[in-house]
Each structure stands twice: as C-alpha cells, then as structure tokens.
Amino acid sequence: MTGPILRLDKVHTHIGQYHILQGVTFDVPEGAFTVIVGRNGAGKTTTLRTILGLWKASAGSIRFRDAEISRLDTSEISRAGIAYVPESMGIFGDLTVRENMLLAARTGRFDKDRLDWVLGLFPPLRKFWGLAAGNLSGGQKQMLSIARAIIEPRELLLVDEPTKGIAPAIIEDMIDAFLELKRMNTTVVLVEQNFGFASALGDTVVVMDDGRAVHRGAMSDLAADQDLQQKYLGLSLHD
Numbered sequence: 001m002t003g004p005i006l007r008l009d010k011v012h013t014h015i016g017q018y019h020i021l022q023g024v025t026f027d028v029p030e031g032a033f034t035v036i037v038g039r040n041g042a043g044k045t046t047t048l049r050t051i052l053g054l055w056k057a058s059a060g061s062i063r064f065r066d067a068e069i070s071r072l073d074t075s076e077i078s079r080a081g082i083a084y085v086p087e088s089m090g091i092f093g094d095l096t097v098r099e100n101m102l103l104a105a106r107t108g109r110f111d112k113d114r115l116d117w118v119l120g121l122f123p124p125l126r127k128f129w130g131l132a133a134g135n136l137s138g139g140q141k142q143m144l145s146i147a148r149a150i151i152e153p154r155e156l157l158l159v160d161e162p163t164k165g166i167a168p169a170i171i172e173d174m175i176d177a178f179l180e181l182k183r184m185n186t187t188v189v190l191v192e193q194n195f196g197f198a199s200a201l202g203d204t205v206v207v208m209d210d211g212r213a214v215h216r217g218a219m220s221d222l223a224a225d226q227d228l229q230q231k232y233l234g235l236s237l238h239d
C-alpha cells in the first residue's frame with residue numbers, strides 16, 4: 001500500500017433541493033481496496049457518482065493524483081483512468097457479451113492477453129460469449145459489468161454493490177475474482193452492504209452516515225470490533 005491516489009476533502013453534493021453529501025473527507029490508498037459501508041441512504045452511491053462527475057460537487061475538493069477533478073466532465077474523468085461499475089450494471093441487453101465487452105474497450109479492439117485474463121476471472125462470460133447479454137443471470141450480468149470496467153487497465157475502479165441480489169455461491173466466485181484483482185494491486189473503491197464480502201476484501205474502510213464519512217480506518221479493526229460495528233452500523237450489516 002502506498003500513498004493516496006484519490007483524496008476527497010469536505011465534499012458537498014446537492015441533488016436538486018437536497019443537500020446529500022455534507023462534507024465527505026477520506027483518502028483512497030493506491031494499490032488497495034477501500035470499502036464504503038453504511039446504512040441505506042447514507043450517501044455511498046452519491047459519493048461514487050460525485051467522484052465520477054455524474055453529480056457535481058457543490059463544494060470541496062476531489063484530487064486524483066495531482067489533479068483537481070471535481071469540475072471536470074465525466075468523460076474527462078473516465079479518460080483520466082477512473083472506471084465505474086454502477087449498481088444498475090449499465091450493460092446492453094440486446095448486444096452479445098462480446099459486443100458489450102468490445103464497446104468498453106476504448107481502442108475498439110481487444111488485447112488478447114488482457115481478454116484471456118479477464119475471461120479467466122469470469123468463466124461464464126467465455127461460455128456465453130455470443131449470447132445476448134439480456135439473457136444472462138443477475139450474477140453473470142454483474143460479472144460482465146465488472147469485466148467491462150477492467151478490459152483495459154484502469155488506475156481506479158469504483159464498484160457499487162456487486163453482491164446486490166446475487167446468490168451466495170456466486171458471491172464466493174466474485175470474491176475470488178476480486179482477490180485476483182487485489183493480487184494485481186488494482187486500486188478499488190467498493191460500496192458494499194454485505195459485511196462478509198466487505199471484510200474479506202477491504203484493506204481500509206470508510207463508514208458513511210447521513211452524508212458524512214463518520215469513521216475511517218483499517219477494515220481488520222472494524223471486523224474485529226463488534227462494539228464499533230454496532231456503533232456505526234447498527235445491526236443492519238447482519239440482517
């Protein structure tokens with residue numbers, strides 16, 4: 001783990017008349033997994049969308065390496081090397097798995113070694129390569145969505161709740177795939193409600209509540225401390 005690749009400093013986001021993020025501050029260390037947890041409506045997705053410029057920060061600073069990105073357009077932020085896997089997965093149901101992957105490759109073609117590596121992480125995608133993606137199961141769609149985000153090397157990957165609605169057996173496969181990304185020193189910010197998944201992968205953890213980051217620290221400390229979990233997360237993580 002090295003220094004931060006991304007720094008949020010007192011970030012505020014308004015959506016219409018609502019003041020959603022109210023001074024979010026945390027660092028994302030390079031080459032590690034940062035997990036954002038917190039109750040429903042805490043502002044986790046809004047934080048990812050604000051980093052991506054899909055919502056504009058109304059105040060505060062977001063620095064990616066040495067650049068201030070909070071005023072940039074999403075396309076510029078994406079070109080700078082930040083990829084996003086939204087909760088809605090953002091895949092095209094009428095297009096095949098292959099076509100979905102190809103659209104995500106900015107050069108318009110595949111690097112064969114990279115493609116082999118990605119398909120090795122998610123074998124069902126190889127199997128259903130020619131199938132319209134709308135026919136995939138929920139877990140397979142989630143895999144496709146992640147595969148799209150990593151088909152080219154990215155400096156930072158933002159992933160929103162990959163386990164949502166996914167069966168436990170597939171969650172295990174997904175942990176393996178993310179562990180492989182970890183071995184490659186990929187920098188990931190993961191929003192995750194499933195505490196087993198979050199604690200299996202997270203190096204650092206950010207707990208959000210009511211539009212703020214109320215706790216930052218090592219995931220191992222939070223995972224080992226039930227009082228801390230109770231204080232910040234109530235029982236919702238174990239429901």
Ligand SMILES: Nc1ncnc2c1ncn2[C@@H]1O[C@H](COP(=O)(O)OP(=O)(O)OP(=O)(O)O)[C@@H](O)[C@H]1O
Nearest residue numbers: 015016018020038039040041042043044045046047
């Ligand atoms: N388009 C919108 N218009 C108005 N309010 C919104 C909009 N999108 C999100 N919000 C509000 O912003 C707050 C934070 O939402 P957000 O989706 O960031 O929370 P979250 O922590 O990701 O929650 P969850 O775990 O339920 O997905 C919520 O109160 C939500 O209702």
